[in-house]
Amino acid sequence: MIRVLLVDDQAVVRAGFRVILNLTSDIEVVGECGDGPGAVELVRTLRPDVVCMDVRMPGGDGLTATRQIVEGATGTAPAVLVVTTFDLDEYVFGALEAGASGFVLKDTEPDDLADAIRRLANGYGLVDQTVTRRVIHEFARRRPPRPRGGEDPGGLTARETDIVRLLAQGMSNGEIAGALHIETTTVKSHLGRAMTKIGARDRLQTVVWAYQQGVATP
Structure with missing residues (x-):
């Protein structure tokens, strides 16, 4: 079973994701919270395989939490899948630079969300196809050859x-x-x-x- 932690400040969003993922046979939602600091704590205690992380949360943003989760891991860090409403370059680049392994939008199809989690759990990253080319060119622009x-x-x-x-x-x-x-x-x-x-x-x-x-x- 792939152990998943849901992080989003909207309870209705977390509930929707939980329903979607509970319909699968290989994914288990082991916990949820509504802010970044809570996510960091739950990762330590629950040791999920994948964290579905929102970006903008009043109690602590997801990018900071992602960096703390990745850098503070003792052993293998969980893969972080950023799931957000905002298709903005600053969030995509910020998430990947913080150590996220994937980025999808909240309007993605339920089956695609489950597949994204499976990909991350198996060591394959994922970026929504609508932003992949921009990501590549931006990283290339920021660093000279x-x-x-x-x-x-x-x-x-x-x-x-x-x-x-x-x-x-x-x-x-x-x-x-x-x-x-x-x-x-x-x-x-x-x-x-x-x-x-x-x-x-x-x-x-x-x-x-x-x-x-x-x-x-x-």
Whole structure:
């Protein structure tokens, strides 16, 4: 079972999400609260796999809570899925920079919400398709390309760097394997080591890191 914590200042929203997720056979809502500080505390006691986090909450914003959850984790931090009404760049970028693993809008279909939670629980990040291209270009704009001849950030090998760069271009493991003429299992192994070195818990945060460091450009 995927253990989920719901964080939203509107009780009716939390109730709706709980009903949707309780209809699944593999997702369990283990707790809920209405502000960021409460979320940080509940993560420590409930140890959820995924946190569905609102952004704007009177008692404490979701971006600050996301950063505290990710940075304060002892062991593996839960994946944070930001679920918000606001399709605003500042929230998308802020959420990903804070360490969130996914971003969806509150008007997403129920099945898509459940699928997003499953993706995060299995180490795959998710950003709503309407904002993906803007996210990539903004991260690239904020960080200049890495100077040629410089050391690879994160201590990555040349092969690991190539794989991360292709991942940031939107390629699947199979597509990366084809481009580099190696086995898919080899891609998975190299990518796993690269993620460990840079401290990324999932593929989306690996992509964010690649653009921030100038390893990848649009």
